[in-house]
Amino acid sequence: MITPYIPDKKAYDEVFNSEGKIRPHYHAILEHFVKYTPEKFRGLIDDVKLILNNEGVTFAVYSDTMKATERIFPFDIIPRLITRSKWDKLEKGVLQRNEAINLFLHDLYHDQETIKAGIVPEKMITSSVHYLDKMKGFTPPGGVYNHISGTDIIRHNDGEFYVLEDNIRSPSGVSYVISNRRTLKKTFPGLFASYKTARVDNYSSDLLDMLQSVAPDPLEADPKCVVLTPGIYNSAYYEHTWLAQSMGIRLVEGRDLSVKNDCVYMKTINGIEKVDVIYRRIDDAFLDPEAFREDSMLGVPGLFRAYLSGNVTLVNAPGTGVADDKAVYTFMPEIIKFFFGSDVEIGLNNVPTYKCEEDDDFKYVLENLNNLVVKPVDESGGYGISIGNQLTEEELDTLADTLKKARRKYIAQPIMSLSMQPTYIEDTNTVEPRHVDLRTFCLKGGNGYEKVLAGGLTRVALRKGNLIVNSSQGGGSKDTWVIE
Known part of the structure; x- marks a missing residue:
């Protein structure tokens, strides 16, 4: 294509295996891209920018002065491919997880059996800023709390998928899934010829069906x-x-x-x-x-x-945010087993997580701060995250002091090696490996209605070595194909 691509052997590469050979389902894509000269490729990038600008595909970034800057949402034209067999397993895990979350939310605002059984500590729930006492005893139409869920999934260097966090309040990004597909088809109309790719443009009709299914x-x-x-x-x-x-x-x-x-x-x-x-x-x-x-x-x-x-029905229901509290997230495997049986196979595992509120966990966090990612439990958009191995000794000491003052507010996780994907870097006109994750979108409505958008949103950290993929932190996105 432009320059030889060199995979980073420290992470799982989505396109090349450990021996540097192309994974079978990526052959046709790469054969298509290598036909373009660097000049032609750069011209196509300009076409992409023009399409996104004309269609107003933007997002706002706020500075320290709270002044908003409107930007075109960064889009990388090299798509991510997920085979149907792999996707079916992911989809099953997402559906299982979000059904458990819905049952858990109903239980929290009614009988609280999960608390009585010792699955989740009561103080963990009542101390969550998103727990709404006003919702106790109320059941939303159709019994649905988390109508729209965004599950953030990573692929570690062991090749396995893990849930990084749940987004239950109002997960964003689905519009970029659609605009990515539309833009790629306009720019590279022949790219799809070699693949049978699952549709994403039916999401709006599915969403409307779901909304109407939970009318009062x-x-x-x-x-x-x-x-x-x-x-x-x-x-x-x-x-x-x-x-x-x-x-x-x-x-x-x-x-x-x-x-x-x-x-x-x-x-x-x-x-x-x-x-x-x-x-x-x-x-x-x-x-x-x-x-x-x-x-x-x-x-x-x-x-x-x-x-x-x-x-009137509110989508998502008020009080759902207690389930995407990053400290409550740590109990999801136990919650799934509580509702579906102790012998149930968990479709998607959590990333190991330490709760700073718990003494043993907090002791471990302080002793290993330079090897952990520290996150606020109630923030989104990548804000407030500290990656230990990127901090100076002074910054680590400051972080430790911050944690000591508000232990409930933070969790910590190992520095996971997010998988990597070839990504076009405009400044150097090269294709280089960059870290990616995947946000899936699950709809849950009345009368058993449930659907997962095929593929979801692959987010990419455009800065070299960066593990934070959020657009607010300089990240972009890729079109995500589920292929037969």
Whole structure:
């Protein structure tokens, strides 16, 4: 293609095996790319940028002054391929995990059998900032809490997949899955000829089906669904608009909605219309100034009251964030066995994790800080992460002091070797190995409805040696193919 690609032997390479030979399912892709001269290749990269810019595929990055900068979402044109047999195993593990999370959430807000059985410590739940006491005793329509789940999966150098974390509140990134596929087809129309690739463009219709399946009134023939956004200054606003447009439903802000007689109504040019389902992209705390933060200008007064009255469905349910608390994540293997039986085969294993709140774990963390990744339990987007072997002695001492002051707020994990994938580096016009992960998207609705988007979002750390793949930390993404 451009320059010889040299795999990094310290990590699992998705394209080349340990002997440096191309994995069979990548042969046709590489044969296609090697036909291009460096000049032609760079021209195609410019075409990609133009497509993404014209379609407004952007995200916002906030500086220390909280000033937002709008950027084109970085997209690498060399796709990641997952064979159908491997994907089927991944999908089964994702479905198992998210069913267990839903059962766990129902249990936490009802009988709390997992706490009584000693599976999860009560203090771990009640001390989570995302646990909502107001949800106790309430069951959402269809019994579904985590309607949309984002499971972050890595492949370690042993070739096995592990769950790095769960995203249950409002996982983002699915719009880039669709834009990546659309952009690659426009730029390299012949690239798909040698493969039978699973579709991703049916996600919007699947999502709408799921939303309608959890409407408060199961007999409603055409439930009114909307997407609730914080507004144009949110980093994921492009995705909010895409979601609404692709489903053919309204994108609304809090000021567009009102509550009357415990029902939610939307302002339209034809008057007000009753709303049945709200896919909200607003955190719990800002949903309703009457029930949560009084200073919220983003939510709808009375919305939570309408929800508890059973007149509107919120997707995802309030209080689901307790399940993606990174300390609670550590108990997922035990939670799965609690609900499905002690002899059940766990489809996807956790990354080994140490809870700083527990004395033995905390002692180990302090003694091995230079070999661990430390994460806040309630942050997302890659913020607040410290990678021990990249810190100076002074920085390690500062981190240790921080942990001592707020042990519940942090967990630690071994520095896992994320798999690598050939990635085009524009600055040097070369193809080099870069670390990748995979965010899968699972839909769960009423009447047993469940689907996993084929492939999901492969995120890539564009900086050499970087293990943090989040776009807010300089990462990009790749098109992900599930192939027969």
